[in-house]
Amino acid sequence: MILVGERDSMDYVAARCDERAMARIGRFIDLLVEENERQNLVAAATLDHVWQRHIADSAQLLEFAPQVPRGTWVDLGSGAGFPGLVIAMMRPDLHVKLVESRRLRSAWLSSCIDALGLDKCEVSHGRAEVLPAEEAAVLSARAFAPLPKAIAIGRRFSTADTVWLLPKGRSAAQEVNELPKRLRSMFHVEQSVSDPEAGIVTGRLTE
Template identity: 55%
Template structure:
């Protein structure tokens, strides 16, 4: 379990590529500056930004398949969590960020440009209006309840798609509320940044009612 900022930085270094920590340090500063203009994350969380946001996003790479080529599709990415963090850690990996709110789309585009993340594309639209494209990874952090999330995004998945869905302290409860086919598709992994939080990890195309 990650207990402090130094351990959080070490995780980011371990799962990233050369230059990852430098890019993430810049991202952290950009996030703090923008948070004064629009409410991207809680102000209190910025005191532990590496643990609460950067490592919390980076840990998803621990559950990604080896040799991942992408694309990585991040739904409702908001402040760029986890999508922009993943793009900064793995600049060779195509990452698509879906966000409908105009001010956040502008922020994401500026941040990606300042970090020179040519692998990162911001799709400023509602998910319902995004053209279907098969994704290797689908992630979402605080986007929608699990049933709704799967209903909206199943069309982006294939038999090989891996789902990485940080669900906080209600991960197990949300999964238990789903039909049997969904419960069998996913399992809960312990978050390494919060002892009470979980990540729903699954593979394939969900069988929806």
């Protein structure tokens, strides 16, 4: 399934959460549009397709971790809140940690968490390389770093049971193929529902 347009994308998200979550997402989009006037959170042109380009693109990660075990969902380089904040809005029962090194974005993410009443979501301001390590049940990162670097940085949050979910756009398959053989066998690419040319690198780091 590939989503076509905003209505299709809204329906996709609505089918995977409740009305309260959809209201939170609507409020978040308002906050995003407003803040984007002050700092460049996302490309302005993508706001006309925000449900497909950002919300559904983030929401689809729940398909690959539908039964999140006890533990924390760690989102590296959260930026404008994708995908981590979307996951937190859709699944407020989960403990979600947003890792963001840029101070203005960290402050804005914290204000969103407060405005949206997400008690189990938190922001860790700082570079992932130097923050205290924490075992993640799920580790996500969107547009964070080339795959080898993302794996090297994320390794300190990972156990053999951690599910890795890394939206990589059109470069997904190429980046996996370029990994050393021992790593390549641990990851594969899933088709993105938001873009026919995009993929999601997923797997477990078992070494």
